[in-house]
Amino acid sequence: MFNLLTAEKIKLLRSKKVWIVLGLFVIIPIYQALESKSSSLKQVLETVVNGATGILMMEKNGFAILLIVSAFISFFIGEEFQNGTIRNVLSLGRSRTQYYLTKLAVASLLAVVGILIMTALGIVTYTSLHGFGEVAGIHDYFSYAFKAFGTLLLLILANVSIYVMISFQSKSSAVSLIWSFLYTIATGFGAGIFLQTEHFKFITFWFTEAFLFYSDFANPAEISLYPRMVLVSLLTIVISSTIGILLFKRTDIK
Amino acid sequence: MPETILKATNISKKYGKHNALHKVSIEIKRGMIYGLIGENGAGKSTFMRTVMGLITIDEGEIELFGETGITGLQRARRKMGQSIETPALYPDLTARENLRVQAANGGVSEREIDSLLRLMNLSHTGKKRTKNFSLGMRQRLAIACALVTNPEFLILDEPTNGLDPSGIVEMREIIQRLVTERGMTVLLSSHLLDELSQVATHYGILHDGKLIKELSQDELTNETRQYIELETSEVQTAVVVLNELGIRDYEVINGMEINIFERLDDVALINRSLVLAGVNVMRIGASRQKLEDYFLQLTEGSRHV
Numbered sequence: 001m002f003n004l005l006t007a008e009k010i011k012l013l014r015s016k017k018v019w020i021v022l023g024l025f026v027i028i029p030i031y032q033a034l035e036s037k038s039s040s041l042k043q044v045l046e047t048v049v050n051g052a053t054g055i056l057m058m059e060k061n062g063f064a065i066l067l068i069v070s071a072f073i074s075f076f077i078g079e080e081f082q083n084g085t086i087r088n089v090l091s092l093g094r095s096r097t098q099y100y101l102t103k104l105a106v107a108s109l110l111a112v113v114g115i116l117i118m119t120a121l122g123i124v125t126y127t128s129l130h131g132f133g134e135v136a137g138i139h140d141y142f143s144y145a146f147k148a149f150g151t152l153l154l155l156i157l158a159n160v161s162i163y164v165m166i167s168f169q170s171k172s173s174a175v176s177l178i179w180s181f182l183y184t185i186a187t188g189f190g191a192g193i194f195l196q197t198e199h200f201k202f203i204t205f206w207f208t209e210a211f212l213f214y215s216d217f218a219n220p221a222e223i224s225l226y227p228r229m230v231l232v233s234l235l236t237i238v239i240s241s242t243i244g245i246l247l248f249k250r251t252d253i254k
Numbered sequence: 255m256p257e258t259i260l261k262a263t264n265i266s267k268k269y270g271k272h273n274a275l276h277k278v279s280i281e282i283k284r285g286m287i288y289g290l291i292g293e294n295g296a297g298k299s300t301f302m303r304t305v306m307g308l309i310t311i312d313e314g315e316i317e318l319f320g321e322t323g324i325t326g327l328q329r330a331r332r333k334m335g336q337s338i339e340t341p342a343l344y345p346d347l348t349a350r351e352n353l354r355v356q357a358a359n360g361g362v363s364e365r366e367i368d369s370l371l372r373l374m375n376l377s378h379t380g381k382k383r384t385k386n387f388s389l390g391m392r393q394r395l396a397i398a399c400a401l402v403t404n405p406e407f408l409i410l411d412e413p414t415n416g417l418d419p420s421g422i423v424e425m426r427e428i429i430q431r432l433v434t435e436r437g438m439t440v441l442l443s444s445h446l447l448d449e450l451s452q453v454a455t456h457y458g459i460l461h462d463g464k465l466i467k468e469l470s471q472d473e474l475t476n477e478t479r480q481y482i483e484l485e486t487s488e489v490q491t492a493v494v495v496l497n498e499l500g501i502r503d504y505e506v507i508n509g510m511e512i513n514i515f516e517r518l519d520d521v522a523l524i525n526r527s528l529v530l531a532g533v534n535v536m537r538i539g540a541s542r543q544k545l546e547d548y549f550l551q552l553t554e555g556s557r558h559v
Contacts, residue, residue: 003358003359003360003361004358004359006358007355007356007358007359010347010351010354010355010358011344011347011355014346014347014351015346016346083342083343083344083345084338084339084340084341084342085342085343085344086342087306087308087336087338087342088336088342088356088359088399089359090306090307090308091306091307091308091331091334091336091338091409092331092332092334092359092360092403093307093327093328093329093330093331093332093334094328094359095328250310252303252308252309252310253303253308253309
């Protein structure tokens with residue numbers, strides 16, 4: 001797998017898409033901070049109001065992050081099928097599980113790097129404009145920040161895992177883009193529909209987007225939900241990767 | 255006895271109700287250039303993909319370098335290189351970077367890259383991205399990628415597809431050099447028997463997913479018989495003259511042509527006899543049955559079985 005990761009490194013360093021994605025992760029927090037300069041911010045509405053709440057940049061930009069990451073993954077994996085370059089690897093006797101896990105690892109790594117950049121820049125820019133401040137009701141900030149960041153990151157990585165599965169099944173950048181977008185919309189915004197019902201309400205919170213879009217991570221009352229979010233994220237990663245690998249092993253490569 | 259590199263036994267693959275491959279058995283020994291020939295859709299690429307492990311088979315067994323089973327075949331495939339159909343390259347990378355990626359995939363060092371670029375006449379490409387390469391350059395680079403892991407067995411699917419005549423000659427020379435200089439075994443495909451005949455040592459003819467004939471270069475030469483081609487406006491009189499000369503193995507093609515399959519050294523005698531009998535000989539000379547005609551004869555024959 002180390003060999004495959006080395007090959008990915010050569011490709012990624014020359015990939016414009018990687019730099020575009022990282023560029024977006026740089027621009028978004030700076031733009032949002034500058035936009036917030038002249039207004040008085042309310043935490044419930046804006047999520048990030050100062051340097052301390054900058055740790056929640058992932059919550060504030062959940063939808064944007066998912067769209068950016070899903071688009072990158074669709075191209076990153078879809079093009080291997082479209083260019084036929086996947087044949088070069090698999091015909092060398094590399095196991096499909098290794099290949100799948102390499103792609104998952106690289107996609108996750110890029111998402112983590114992007115999110116770290118976005119969060120760090122969010123904290124710095126909001127601190128410089130609004131001061132570091134505090135998260136209301138939180139006494140041990142570092143413990144809170146670690147838990148909130150870790151939980152949000154896992155929620156995003158669970159989606160990365162789903163997008164990787166979709167891309168391996170779609171075998172085309174365009175088709176993968178469409179399905180990933182539909183999945184994000186359906187499980188994110190569609191979850192609101194289930195929330196309105198009494199009997200199906202529980203289904204909502206088995207989808208990671210529901211937590212991303214409908215939870216307030218700065219609300220001390222919701223911190224107790226973090227373990228459940230972590231569980232759902234880990235289950236999503238394990239189940240989607242297992243299904244993805246099993247299906248990929250049965251896929252004929254044209 | 256040369257080592258068996260590939261032994262495919264009764265390979266079958268179905269797509270829905272269509273038999274892409276039906277009980278295909280092929281054995282390739284070390285040093286062979288095995289040409290797989292068939293029309294488009296005959297199953298050539300499907301067979302190659304099964305060997306490379308890119309598609310699953312419904313029936314049969316594949317043995318590579320004496321290895322079978324999932325793990326054994328994975329190990330054996332490290333000794334193989336391939337270029338199947340269109341050149342599989344990263345369009346935004348240079349030739350060197352494409353080779354570096356494939357070297358990393360194979361877990362081999364990059365020291366062969368310079369010599370491969372020279373071998374494939376790509377040293378001058380520098381920072382040019384492969385998306386700006388001509389088809390011939392991309393074909394050559396795809397083969398270089400296949401070679402960067404030092405394979406012993408090379409699979410090339412229609413390597414001359416889309417190339418101009420000089421590119422075809424160049425590709426043929428490269429394949430022959432790989433066999434003579436590096437001792438490789440090659441499996442290559444084409445839908446043109448004439449083209450394959452200039453490089454292959456053994457042939458397998460696929461038709462509708464079935465292997466309808468296997469033959470060596472010598473056997474192919476024997477099968478594509480030589481004959482005397484005679485063109486005349488008086489076919490009936492010419493036939494009488496041929497009968498008088500004791501010639502029985504001939505074929506009247508149309509109202510103007512006769513192909514004579516015996517007494518190939520007697521062209522002058524036949525010509526003189528025809529002229530003396532008042533036959534207007536428009537053209538006469540030794541010829542060889544065209545390979546494409548032979549191929550069509552085989553595939554048409556199998557269609558009527």
